[in-house]
Amino acid sequence: MLTHQIDPDSLAALPRGAGVYIFRGDSPLPLYIGKSVDIRSRVMSHLRAPDEARMVAQTRRIDFIETAGEMGALLLESRMIKTDNPLFNQRLRRIRSLCSIRLVQSPAGLVPEVVDSKLVNLGTTPALYGLFASPHAAAAKLKALAEQHSLCLSVLGLEKAGQRGCFGVQIKTCLGVCVGQEDRGIHDARLFSALCDSQVEVWPFAGAVDVVETSGTWVQRHRVNNWCYLGTQCSRSLPSSPSPPSPHFGQALALSDAAPREFDLDSYKILVRPIMLKTAVVEPAR
Template identity: 70%
Template sequence: MAIADPTVVAHKIDSTSLAALPRTSGVYIFKGEGTLPLYIGKSVDIRSRVMSHLRAPDEASMVAQTRRIDFIETAGDIGALLLESRMIKEQSPLFNQRLRRIKTLCAIRVNQTAQGVVPEIVDSKSVHLGSTPELYGLFSSAHSANAKLKDLAQQHLLCLSVLGLEKTSQRGCFGWQIKTCLGACVGKEDRHTHDQRLLSALVDSQVEVWPFGGPVDLVEERDGWVQRHRVNNWCYLGTQCSKAGPARMLKAHPQHDFDLDSYKILVKPIMLKKVKVEAVEP
């Protein structure tokens, strides 16, 4: 007779659905009495990840409402991440953090002027994210972008006046008066030195330009099973799966110029060349 795992929270989940969980990558779905999912997650090891949920005391409420667990296998981790993001947006599970498509994103653009580098807040209505160079950070509002600049000013002793966050005064910016500015506003610091410190502070948040001339397929393979995830300008367009037939493209969502969630998933594997990329025939 099987011995129950004492670390597993008490539940009423169908044992057959638990036994069927694979040790492979993909998406898993906690289902309750209703038609909508309670929770959607992804893992490189579906079974192991689901069991960790069942051992988490702070997830007891979700587990108590669960009656079965479904899953969708993928050929790799990128496919699982893209599928999870799409399904959460489409189905809004009760226990997931809501993912919403932000209609207008903002970024910080640096402009070279006769005086020096001047940051400007731009939005996705005025610039093409993913194809415009010298953009930094991706924000849900201009207010958030300005808050980021203020944080950088405090951390790196930058001038609020030079950054355009405060009106210029003969007495210098507020930061100069409280010794959090090195004096670029009153000529006490060389402007070029100030600007280089600003650029260094921004570099980690630079928005990568789409490195291809058009759409590409990201190829993942497992045991002869091939999935091709079509992407253009950091936007996930859909997946072609060898199990569904060579001509069928499983659609994701309508194409957008730029998709923040897809960008976060794809930027590292693409820029670090950790995923196989194939050009799409015109």
């Protein structure tokens, strides 16, 4: 039972391909922005979802921007949610700076230190582990790893060691590296392997590259530098929908941009696997 008042032409125009769709109401701000590899069927499922009835009731038209592939849809959606502030997208807490754990080699052994993205470029600095919203969250991760892997709280910088070692020695969660009962190298190897899975991948290129997606003869080149999405160059003029031209394609692309960019967590999450596993088509930026 559909009770919506959505412009039927805007519904009829929805394509079956990949891209981003925009629910629009009476306000200049979009109601909702989403992405799919099949825009039409995804929008229809929104219209049928009982828990989305309130949003659907406010919707007057639905616009879309097609992309040549899924990566383009993910990158565009992520950018548009940040810039366009849709009313019904889940409010993501704006993270002004990120933290990570850096393993530093000191004369005594490996020492983890919490670093802030305001001071350390996360995409270009090696030996970083984990991405956290605050120094507190990074320290909590270290503490949890200490418990799981019998590491020393004092070596990890989480407490000062007294003469009888860290508190972990007393409760037997530390194997005693702080009181000479365990070899520091063995302790550090355990620390290293505990962190290994969460290593932040260093941007593996000298500068900007294009991640290329094609659909038939249509080619889109998503320019990325230091895990930061800069824009998309498109072989056909967009948008193909009757909606007004999107500021997210075309003029948004200063594609000569080769300077290192600030690390972007959303782009990193979208791109890290396809790029590191080489499943994405990557070409030098041109």
